[in-house]
Amino acid sequence: MTSLVTARNVTKSYGKVRAVDNVSFEIQKGRITGLFGPNGAGKTTLLKALLGLTDCEGELSVLGLDPFRQRKELMKNICFIADVAVLPRWIKVTQLLDFVEATHPNYSRQRSEELLAKTKVRKDAKVRELSKGMVTQLHLSIIAAVDARLLVLDEPTLGLDIIFRKEFYSNLLNDYFDGERTILVTTHQVEEIENLMTDIMFINDGRLILDTKMDSLPEIYVELVTSGENADTARTLGPLFERDVFGKKVMTFENIDRDKLEGLGEMHTPSVADLFVAKVKGAAA
Amino acid sequence: MITNQLALVRREIWEHRSLYITPAVVALVMILTLLTAFVFASGYQEIVDIGIIGAQNLAGDTERRAALLAILIGNTVPFIFAGTVLTIFYALDSLYAERKNKSILFWRSLPITDAETVVSKLLTVLLAIPLIAFAVIVITHLVILAITGIFVSIEGGSSVFLVWKSAPLFDVWAGMLIIMILLPIWFSPFIGWFLFVSAWTKRSPLLMAFLPLIMVPTLEYWVLRTHLIFDAITTRFEQLPIFKGIDPEMFFDEQQFVASTDAVSLLAYVDVGKFLTSPQMWAGVVVCGLFTTAAIYVRRYRDES
Numbered sequence: 001m002t003s004l005v006t007a008r009n010v011t012k013s014y015g016k017v018r019a020v021d022n023v024s025f026e027i028q029k030g031r032i033t034g035l036f037g038p039n040g041a042g043k044t045t046l047l048k049a050l051l052g053l054t055d056c057e058g059e060l061s062v063l064g065l066d067p068f069r070q071r072k073e074l075m076k077n078i079c080f081i082a083d084v085a086v087l088p089r090w091i092k093v094t095q096l097l098d099f100v101e102a103t104h105p106n107y108s109r110q111r112s113e114e115l116l117a118k119t120k121v122r123k124d125a126k127v128r129e130l131s132k133g134m135v136t137q138l139h140l141s142i143i144a145a146v147d148a149r150l151l152v153l154d155e156p157t158l159g160l161d162i163i164f165r166k167e168f169y170s171n172l173l174n175d176y177f178d179g180e181r182t183i184l185v186t187t188h189q190v191e192e193i194e195n196l197m198t199d200i201m202f203i204n205d206g207r208l209i210l211d212t213k214m215d216s217l218p219e220i221y222v223e224l225v226t227s228g229e230n231a232d233t234a235r236t237l238g239p240l241f242e243r244d245v246f247g248k249k250v251m252t253f254e255n256i257d258r259d260k261l262e263g264l265g266e267m268h269t270p271s272v273a274d275l276f277v278a279k280v281k282g283a284a285a
Numbered sequence: 286m287i288t289n290q291l292a293l294v295r296r297e298i299w300e301h302r303s304l305y306i307t308p309a310v311v312a313l314v315m316i317l318t319l320l321t322a323f324v325f326a327s328g329y330q331e332i333v334d335i336g337i338i339g340a341q342n343l344a345g346d347t348e349r350r351a352a353l354l355a356i357l358i359g360n361t362v363p364f365i366f367a368g369t370v371l372t373i374f375y376a377l378d379s380l381y382a383e384r385k386n387k388s389i390l391f392w393r394s395l396p397i398t399d400a401e402t403v404v405s406k407l408l409t410v411l412l413a414i415p416l417i418a419f420a421v422i423v424i425t426h427l428v429i430l431a432i433t434g435i436f437v438s439i440e441g442g443s444s445v446f447l448v449w450k451s452a453p454l455f456d457v458w459a460g461m462l463i464i465m466i467l468l469p470i471w472f473s474p475f476i477g478w479f480l481f482v483s484a485w486t487k488r489s490p491l492l493m494a495f496l497p498l499i500m501v502p503t504l505e506y507w508v509l510r511t512h513l514i515f516d517a518i519t520t521r522f523e524q525l526p527i528f529k530g531i532d533p534e535m536f537f538d539e540q541q542f543v544a545s546t547d548a549v550s551l552l553a554y555v556d557v558g559k560f561l562t563s564p565q566m567w568a569g570v571v572v573c574g575l576f577t578t579a580a581i582y583v584r585r586y587r588d589e590s
Contacts, residue, residue, distance in 0.1 A: 014588075053393060054588045075396035088300070088388035095299050102292035103395050 002029045004150055004182050005050060010058035012045050019045040020056065021206035029149075032183045032196055036276055037203035043186045044082075046203065047154050050184070051080055063149060076106055079143040082154035087135055089128035093121060100142055111145035115175060133164035140168065144175040151176065153185040157192065165192060190273045200272065204280050218269040222258060224251045226265030234264045241278035252278035289397060293405030294413055300382075301375055304414060308421035311367045315360060316428055323436045337442040349451040350549045357457040358551060360429060361422050365465070368418045372410050372469065376479035377490040379406040380580060389584075399585040403480065407577055410476050415465040423458060430454075453550065460551030467527050467560055474521070474569045477576030484580040526563035529556045 005027040012020040020042045027033050037043045049056040052067030052074055060067060065074045087096065093116070101109045116123065119137045127135060136156065143151065153172075157165040169192060177183065185193060200217070202210035212220065226234050231249040235242070237260060239251035252270055253261065261267055270278065298304050326333055340349060380403065383389040392402065430452055434444030469476060479494055486493040502515035560566055 048588070051394070053390065055586070071393070072396050072398045075394060080394050082390060082394075086387045087391055088383070089386060090300055092299075095296075099292055099296055100395065102295075103289055103397055105396070 003027065004029050004063060005184075006059070006061045007050075008059040010046070010049060010056050010060050012042075012049055012054065012056040018206050020049065020203075022058070023203070023206070023208045025201060025208060025211050027150075027182060027184060027199070029182055030179050031198045032177070032185070032193075033199040033201060034190070034193055034197040034272070035184060035186045035201045035203065036190060036272070037186075038280060041203045042206040043203055044154060045206075047080075047082070047152055047184075047186065051078065051152060076104070077149045078152065079146050079148040079150075080152040080154065081136075081139050081143060081156045082152075083156075083158045087127045087139055090126065092126050093123045093138060096127070096138070096142070097123075100146075104146060106147040107142075108145045108147070112141045115141035115144060115171075133160050136160060136164065136168060137171075140171060140175075144171070149181060151181060151183045153183065153187075155187055156185070157187065157189060165189070169193065169196060190276065191271070194272050197272075202276060202279050204283065209279050209283060210275075217272075217275070220255055221270050221275055222253050222256060222261065222267050223270040223274065224253065224261050224265050224267055225249070226251065230264040234261065237261070241282035243277075250274075252282070286401070289401055290405055290408060293397070293402060294409050297379070297405065297409040298413060298417075301378070301409075303371060304375065304409070305417050305421075307367050307371050308364055308418045311363050312421050312425040312428075315363065315425060316432070319429055319432055323432065326436075333440050337437060337440055337447070340447055341442060346451065347549055349447065350453055353448070353452040354457065354549055354551065356429075357426055357452065357454070358461075360425060361457075361461055364418050364422050364425075365468070368414055368465075372414055372476065373479060373494075374491075375414065376406070376410055376476055377483050377494055379409070380480060380484035380584060381486065381490050400581045403484070403577060403581045403584060406480060407476065407573075411469050411473070412466075415469060419458075419462055419465055422461060426454065426457070456550050456552050460555050463552075463555050463557060464527060467557070468525075471525060471527065471560075471566060471569065472521065473573035474576070477573035477580075481576040481580045481583070484583040520565070521569070524565075526559050526566060527555060529554050529559070 003026045005025075007026070008024050010020055010023045011018060023042075023046065035043055035046070045054065048054040049060060050062055050067060052062075052069075052071035055068045062074060063077055067074050091099075097109055097112055100107050100112075113123075116138065119134065119141070121130060121134050121138050121141075127138070130138065140156075157168050160168065172183075173196065185197075187193060197214050199213050200210065201208060224234055224239075225245070225248055227248045231251075234249075234251055237253065237256060240254045241252045243250050252275065258267065340352075383392060393399075430448050434448040437447050438444045479490075482494040483490050498518065502512060502518065505514050506512055
């Protein structure tokens, strides 16, 4: 496997606040990695470091390049959509395509136009005349037409209605993902991408608290639905996190022998959203 | 590199439509003023007739050429004034608006360096603004002369003889083109400063650009009792090393003046050699380079979150 992204002890401080604190991870080619964290956990800062938009300490290599020092080279092979990187409102759709065509060596204008033809985006419209959903479609039509090796999406569907959100991810899979490309995505709508992801990372208070393949989640984590005495017994086994659901106790365990939980209640693999809460709140407790 | 610059400068023109609308509006106002003037003048038939007869019979080639030279040069003054205002507002907006409207991260998501972007804004000021204005000036001159020619014809004069043969068009255009390219270079320390302020300030770039131009010299005088910065700023406006010194002999020596229509020339007074050998000009270019570098540095290193 080839690593597209390698981070070793990456730290980014703003004054005394460590937005990203000693983070190490790798992202392999052809994977779809979800990065989750509460607001202010350091997600965006980490992405900005990966994209060469901010300097950081530690070792960081993206496509074998130093992102901050070789940003131009990097941007030939990376695309990103971020909620903070909005398309300029004054520009016309054709002008935008003209500009990207003139400056991006790996861009296919024809591909963009094919993708736009499927939408309601008018080519002579200005970005300010488009709805938020259409702006995202436009942005995606540009990104999907760039032959990039890594795509970074930071809250790409924020503020979109449910139809556009569903469409966005299905378009992403159909038009962009081909097994050769790699995607890194952050979102609050975990359930939207739960079935897409191959890898998952959690970040909290600037630290990476989970970094694993989706396939291995069932081996590592188990959720036990229990009550009464069984709950007391289970509690002695050291659950990561415990919550109440309709009078029952739901406990999340990490790296536990399932045989030990046998007979104590119903077992299943936690959803990503539940696991996220368990990891973040469990760590705080 | 060059294709990127062309695309970037073209983008500036798309974004800042004032770059061509402003000179177009100036041209329109001037043309309308001229038309109004002719309509008004038609009411004074005798004076117009005397004028045309005089211009055709009494004045020599040199005088006709001199009069048209003055008109053509005079017509460019409003463009240069408008261009100056345009340059100030454009330069201050160029690296500020993209941060305000949050499109900066989109621009930075493309394979273009911060240096290329900032340089494109500088090139827009140094080349795009003057060249667009120049093109509009050429068109305006032609329209104004055409209107004048028609007016003269209607009033019974010869438009070819009075207007087209006498107007030193190419002389004025060549001279103007050189002046309009050299002027922004001469004032480039201010342009560099404006670009830096535009990249750096969090609010009100106009205030942030002009306040220090007043405060810093004042502070220098209070603290050090010197006025070096004040002098550096004011001398920039006093001695432009673009023009040859005007030789008064040429005008008082009647024979020489009458003998040569070449003396009636804008190009003859433009001195590129003097400009290129002016230490003040090069010092200004260095200052502009330093401010531009600082603007690149700020755009690259500042974290906008």
